[in-house]
């Protein structure tokens with residue numbers, strides 16, 4: 021339950037809605053409990069007036085609510101049982117309407133509040149997800165992240181809405197009805213309420229089982245979501261390796277686990293409701309039996325009216341009491357879900373703005389000083405005492421075998437990870453002294469694994485840049501050598517890419533991604549193997565454009581290909597996290613058995 025304390029800030033925010041909601045529940049239940057008193061009285065009235073020639077029964081020793089008392093006073097001045105019955109029917113209808121009206125207002129306040137909290141909470145979780153660093157995303161599966169922001173938030177809503185409503189309803193209805201029952205006959209009340217402790221015990225035991233089972237269900241649902249999400253994302257691989265059946269088997273296994281636990285829960289719940297109905301039935305039976313005995317023996321001032329009144333009270337208690345279990349399990353599930361949400365919300369992103377961080381305009385004098393980077397989860401040392409100095413305005417290329425640390429270098433420059441040792445600075449400022457947003461806004465990055473949003477090509481290129489013009493988008497696409505191809509699509513720049521639209525080729529995606537980087541027009545550009553999927557002709561077209569575009573910019577181009585038409589000031593070769601060769605193209609070709617020279621010869625032959 022302590023996990024739910026995280027919701028207090030929302031309850032405070034919506035305190036007026038909550039306060040009014042509780043008030044409406046109280047009012048609706050108040051009008052609800054007046055009905056049995058009036059029904060009891062009218063039965064006694066009819067009974068008495070039939071026996072004593074139209075005389076009203078005495079109310080001595082019987083206490084009624086103030087409103088009912090007023091009505092009874094008025095009734096005693098009336099003549100004719102038929103008129104009294106008619107008046108009582110009208111009053112009962114009015115009471116039912118008042119009850120319904122306040123029930124409506126109760127839902128309008130408490131349930132609406134729960135929807136508002138759900139909305140706020142989803143935004144809070146999403147915002148927090150956005151702030152978390154790359155390591156967090158490595159450690160947690162997408163299915164799990166999705167599950168928490170959807171399923172867990174929904175379960176918490178069941179607490180902030182229905183559960184709170186049921187609890188307030190339960191407390192007020194029990195409070196009101198037990199109060200009036202006690203006033204009427206304490207003995208009969210005790211007998212009628214006798215099955216309640218048994219009910220509470222059953223509810224407790226069953227709820228423990230429901231809670232355990234719910235936890236199992238939630239876990240298997242997470243596994244199932246992850247499983248399904250990976251199959252959709254990797255559908256091309258699955259199909260090309262004809263792994264559909266294997267994936268289906270895997271999904272069916274996970275699904276079977278979910279089915280078993282869900283069916284288990286349904287069985288427990290199936291037992292639960294009949295037992296409650298049985299115990300409530302027992303209360304009704306006790307009311308009629310003991311109330312009947314009192315009436316026969318003429319004791320306790322009990323007549324048929326009181327018996328009917330008690331039967332209505334007992335039935336009135338049926339739903340709220342049977343909802344105890346449901347409500348308790350809602351609260352337990354919400355607590356478990358909020359615990360899962362808190363686990364993520366309590367994670368502090370490792371990469372954050374330091375208090376002294378500033379918004380510095382960057383030109384691109386980049387220094388890696390003795391940088392060692394070890395990935396925390398794998399323990400792999402990707403850079404080892406790595407040194408590199410790139411002067412502002414230089415264009416450098418980085419070569420190296422796969423896994424030599426090239427992408428890691430880019431990740432560190434963007435502060436996706438902070439190195440364990442050493443310093444990285446731009447224009448003399450340590451990366452940690454530069455505001456994260458300022459740093460990332462001033463570096464255009466084209467990643468190795470291109471990602472485009474399911475949106476139009478236009479929006480993908482313009483992404484994030486508020487005031488770009490159409491001409492700028494077209495020019496960026498021209499520079500990236502993809503403008504002509506975009507114009508060939510029927511919808512041109514309005515073509516939707518991805519799941520809902522056209523699937524772009526690998527090379528087209530890379531070039532749209534380059535156009536997206538170019539449009540930012542930053543001083544520093546970081547291209548990670550971003551021309552690997554284009555043919556030689558397109559490559560020389562793009563590198564030709566880039567030669568002009570990159571003038572006066574600092575560019576780091578990570579690649580496995582030697583571009584004939586792109587002039588680099590210096591070239592570096594990495595191996596196992598250190599620089600093993602550096603110099604100009606000509607200098608590197610002079611290194612006997614050098615990696616670069618060998619690559620050049622190999623590509624020349626090709």
Ligand SMILES: Nc1ncnc2c1ncn2[C@@H]1O[C@H](COP(=O)(O)OP(=O)(O)OP(=O)(O)O)[C@@H](O)[C@H]1O
Nearest residue numbers: 395398400402420421422423424425426427428429
């Ligand atoms: N997020 C990560 N978590 C753990 N280990 C990683 C991570 N990213 C890379 N590594 C490891 O760090 C080493 C360097 O990887 P990196 O991606 O920097 O190589 P690379 O030179 O860019 O390779 P490629 O040319 O194939 O892209 C590799 O051994 C890799 O397995």
